[in-house]
Amino acid sequence: MEMRSCVKIMNEWDIVAARQLGRNVAKELGFGTVDQARITTAISELARNIYLYAEDGQICIQKLEQATKKGMMVASIDKGPGIGDLRKVMEDGFTTSGGLGAGLPGVRRLMDEFSIESDLGKGTTIQATKWLR
Template sequence: MGIQSCVKILNEWDIVAARQLGRNVAKELGFGTVDQARITTAISELARNIYLYAGQGQICIEKIYEGSKAGLKVIAVDSGPGISDIRQVMEDGYSTSGGLGAGLPGVKRLMDQFDIISSLEKGTDIRAVKWLR
């Protein structure tokens, strides 16, 4: 288990803080600027979802290692209303906020691994990993 750094998401400024944390950890791990941008975009999307739909939650960034591989794991957790239909929110172009709908499918495309667990009235737990190439 790597060391986690977390940012509580309570307002829009926290989204910026979570992005900054992700960028810093990505830089430390040696990710190039393109992957840093992918990671910060994914974090932005996840943090914005927490802010918009759950009201509060947290984004944790963790350095992970598997054999000789290094990566960055983003964990987005909230205790909001949960997602009733994960398949639906994972469809491209689906948006409840009237946003661009890059949403969760966008996060999945930006990252190498993506897992989502959501329970109605209990919240959502999303984990996404980007491996260093």
């Protein structure tokens, strides 16, 4: 099943729209309220990063259905400046925005699978997957 919905992130309202989309998909798949909250928090962090650091980006949400399990993947795709030091942004407490610094390490903890690819001057793609227990 390759159904994918995307929300372009250009302002604060788009962050809200991406969260709402994620919550709706999580609900449809049968995630409980705690996992729904984890997923929407992860989406918030990813969408906020696009809003703060990249001119052009989107959050895409895809349902995953395999023979034995169901879940959803959240992808953050941007054409921003890229991340120079991936190790540094994955450290707890690291922040460039003056925020709490939960950021990407927080997203990694909230979700079951996490991957990040970044090219300086080209952009960043982050994929985070949550599986239904």
